[in-house]
Amino acid sequence: MSQPPQAHPSLEHIASCVSGYDPDALPVASAQQVIRSFIRPIDSVEKLAIRAALDRVLAADIISPINVPAHDNSAMDGYALRASDLGSEPVRLRIAGTAFAGRAFDGQVGPGECLRIMTGAIMPAGCDTVVPQEFTRDGDEQAVTIPPGVVRAGDNRRFAGEDLKAGQAALARGRILRPADLGLLASLGIAEVPVQRRLRVAFFSTGDELRSIGEPLDEGCVYDSNRYTLYGMLRRLSCDIVDMGVVRDEPEALEAAFRSAAENADAIITSGGVSVGAADYTKQMMAKLGDVSFWKIGMRPGRPMAFGHISSGGHGAYLFGLPGNPVAVMVTFYFFARDALLHMMGAAPAPLPLLPVVSRTAIRKKPGRTEYQRGILTTDADGRRSVSITGSQGSGILRSMSEANCMVVLHHEQANVAPGDMVDVVLFDGLT
Structure with a gap:
């Protein structure tokens, strides 16, 4: 041990x-x-399947073996085109075909043409911009009209490696693995990870x-x-x-x-x-x-x-x-x-986050010691947060911890708190 x-x-x-x-x-x-x-x-250290690694501490950096995404692709359903084809007047472009996610378009898209494209589909050579479907007019099987000013050059295009580049650190050693991390690991094709x-x-x-x-x-x-x-x-x-x-x-x-x-x-x-x-x-x-x-x-x-x-x-x-x-x-x-x-x-340092909020009540406090009082944090209709203490703060009153949703932290040098003063709180929700 x-x-x-x-x-x-x-x-x-x-x-x-x-x-x-x-x-x-x-x-x-x-x-x-x-x-x-x-x-x-x-x-x-032990190695675990990613499904078993939730809440475990990563024992080594995870380096991406691939670009994510692997190719330039569309962020929207719409039409891929050359931004140079657009102008100050409506432009009607011929539709060269359709590109679906997971199936590369094997044709060519020339000047004055566009490609009907689905979200996630690979961008065709020569095209640099995607116009969302809802911004177009008078579309049919052969052509579509693009009004002026609906997009700028490069809009709605995801670049290869935009999320992660091959060789880039995806997750750092010491990280406590959360659900999103498991998805990230899966997106890289990584089945097992080293954990403490x-x-x-x-x-x-x-x-x-x-x-x-x-x-x-x-x-x-x-x-x-x-x-x-x-x-x-x-x-x-x-x-x-x-x-x-x-x-x-x-x-x-x-x-x-x-x-x-x-x-x-x-x-x-x-x-x-x-x-x-x-x-x-x-x-x-x-x-x-x-x-x-x-x-x-x-x-x-x-x-x-x-x-x-x-x-x-x-x-x-x-x-x-x-x-x-x-x-x-x-x-x-x-x-x-x-x-x-x-x-x-082996977890990376992560001090408990302090949230400054308004105290609704007066709190007696002498400088020279740190006090932790049980608090109830509320949010009003305008989104303003404030806190009040749960009542008697005796250290044997466990019920007050059950009623509270936060801890009011009164720092070592802090003195009495008046209603309307700012205080720091630590939220219980999600606390590990």
Whole structure:
């Protein structure tokens, strides 16, 4: 499984290179910088049929073996002609024949002539322009009239290689393959592509108060929701998933879980056990088994977090110790773990896009930390977008994440927001 190379610098060394590094008061951007500097992509490639490659990370550039399109062709149903035959008065041209897509016209088109042509049909020699059918007049089997000014020279003609030229890079290494990419690959006659193997991620929740679905809910206990949100977020990243359930706050159980995860996965995600408290066995086990830092990040929700690398039995895995509160788990996953996992997969960097919109409500915010508030983005009849928060922003209110369609990002240096101010949002729709 994945483990840093021998020459990989320690987490402490990487952190020391970050200006003003303080694990007890770490800005979001600094934590993201440390994680990105420490993570190394997995180095394992497999070849897949393109139908099986959706959402996988391309492991090599794809070079087009052909011109697309292969020939100059018509972009419209109409008439192919020489633009030099057109003038300031209507012109009547003799029809030399008809060209269909997939069947080359084997005749000649001389001056003063045109060719009835279908979309996609090869342009005949000497013709440089296509007049759409609807722009013509008085057409019959022998001739057609072209009014003046309906086209310019070169209109409605697709050039050979206009989409892609032979030898040109069609798709770049690191791209996550989407439906359009599969169609592009098929258009090049490519049946198989090299992709990074799926990232294997083990995850579990910690806490004596947690119960799995189907177990009796004793007094003071709660059902474990974090594993289900983590499962959904990991599935959207197309990871291979190892759900290790709920692990009790007992040293032996925790050590066994961490060792098993490190021996069988590339990355480990835990929820709970990283905050200050009496039951700190989770933190002890993390520290015992590897190179792990414990941070108090300047953010809300999700202040406590652990990150590093642990090993067992000659294998190792990157570790993300997330908070226990349900909303904090999702926020820290989206803004820390997600990017790191994509980097491990070999995906090209793609920060979550921020969309500036108008805030409909006032939002209280102190400078000096980054806040992520659940928002509902709406669009009015004039197409103007605005956002309001979902109400109480407690980190245990998972319902607010279900109701929201975006996350309002209030940056580190930002202060109170007044109605009408611009704020940045990250849309949930399509988020991987």
